[in-house]
Each structure stands twice: as C-alpha cells, then as structure tokens.
Amino acid sequence: QIARIDFESHAVAYRHIFGDTRGANIESLTTRWRRIISRDPELPRRPMEHLLVADTGSDVTGYVAFGASRDVDGISIGEIGAIYVHPQKWRTGIGAAMMSAALKQLAIAGFTEATLWVLEENAIGRAFYDREGWSPDGTIRQRDDGHRELRYRKRLDVQ
Numbered sequence: 001q002i003a004r005i006d007f008e009s010h011a012v013a014y015r016h017i018f019g020d021t022r023g024a025n026i027e028s029l030t031t032r033w034r035r036i037i038s039r040d041p042e043l044p045r046r047p048m049e050h051l052l053v054a055d056t057g058s059d060v061t062g063y064v065a066f067g068a069s070r071d072v073d074g075i076s077i078g079e080i081g082a083i084y085v086h087p088q089k090w091r092t093g094i095g096a097a098m099m100s101a102a103l104k105q106l107a108i109a110g111f112t113e114a115t116l117w118v119l120e121e122n123a124i125g126r127a128f129y130d131r132e133g134w135s136p137d138g139t140i141r142q143r144d145d146g147h148r149e150l151r152y153r154k155r156l157d158v159q
Contacts, residue, residue: 001053001059001060002033002051002053002060002063003026003029003030003033004026004086005060005061005062005063005084005085005086006029006033006063006084007024007025007026007029008086008087009084009085009086009087010024010084012087013087013122013125014119016121017119017122017147036051037051045070048065048066048067048070048081048082049066049067049068050066050067050102050105051063051064051065052064052066052098052101052102052105054085054089054097054098061086061094062083062084062085062086062089062094062095062098063082063084063098064083064098064101064102065080065081065082065083066078066079066080066081066102066105066106066114067079067081068111069114069115071151076110076111076112077111077113077114077115078103078106078109078111078113078114078115078156079114079115079116080099080103080114080115080116081116083098083099083102083116085098095128096131096132103154103156106156107157107158111156112155112156113153113154114153114156115137115151115152115153115154116129116134116151116152117141117149117151118149118150118152119147119148119150120140120147120149120150121147126150129152132154133154134152134153134154135152135153135154136151136152136153137151137152137153138151139151
C-alpha cells in the first residue's frame with residue numbers, strides 16, 4: 001500500500017515537473033519499500049529510522065518517514081525524509097496529522113529542530129510546508145537530473 005501511495009502521489013504531484021513517466025512502477029516501488037522496511041544495508045542512501053502510516057481502518061492513505069538528519073551539517077537535527085498522502089485524500093487533514101505526529105516523535109527524541117528537502121518546482125508541497133510553519137533556510141542542492149531542492153527548517157516545540 002505504501003508503494004501504491006508513493007506511485008500515485010508522485011504521478012499527480014510531479015507530472016508538471018517530470019511528465020507522465022518517472023521511471024518507476026508499482027512492482028519496483030514495492031521491492032524498494034520492502035528493502036527500506038527490512039533495513040537492507042545495500043541501499044544507496046540510508047533510509048529514515050521511523051515510518052508512520054495513516055490508516056483509515058480499511059486502507060493506508062499516507063506515510064511519513066523521519067529520523068535523524070542525513071545532512072552532514074544536520075548533527076542533532078531531525079529530518080522529515082518523506083511525507084505523502086494518496087491524491088484522493090489530499091486536503092483532508094491526513095498530511096497535517098502525520099506531520100504533527102512525526103514532529104512530536106522527533107521532539108520526544110530530543111531534537112529541537114527539523115529539516116526537510118523539497119523540489120523547488122513543487123508548489124503543492126511548498127504550500128503545505130508553509131501552512132505547517134516550515135520556512136526555507138537558504139540551503140539549496142542540485143540534483144543529478146538538474147532540478148534543485150530547497151531545504152526547509154522548523155523549530156520543534158519541546159514539552
């Protein structure tokens with residue numbers, strides 16, 4: 001179900017950036033997610049330590065992956081590695097609830113700040129992060145495909 005959300009949300013959210021194809025299918029994403037969940041040491045990039053899913057009782061409708069920052073300058077900072085909701089459930093509060101739960105867990109773990117990366121052209125994602133109180137911190141990285149990613153940052157409420 002996570003692979004389905006990954007595939008379908010990317011197809012809608014990134015169509016204007018990458019076109020109708022993104023080089024993945026449900027089968028390859030399912031294999032990739034199985035490797036992530038099993039913590040396969042051969043993965044090219046360290047996956048996030050934690051994964052929460054939004055479960056409506058009959059279906060998984062979203063997921064958020066989070067943990068310690070993977071950035072070299074991110075010592076003692078948390079990171080939201082990915083957050084996706086099935087497009088049919090956008091703007092229902094699921095994303096905000098998952099974000100809140102992940103940030104709460106990062107704060108409990110002792111992080112006082114969190115970061116995330118977003119494609120510069122991803123207006124939908126950036127608007128969501130703006131609504132959730134995130135701000136660009138001025139750090140930009142160039143991807144191999146020529147697209148730029150912006151790093152957003154948020155102070156965490158430590159209770």
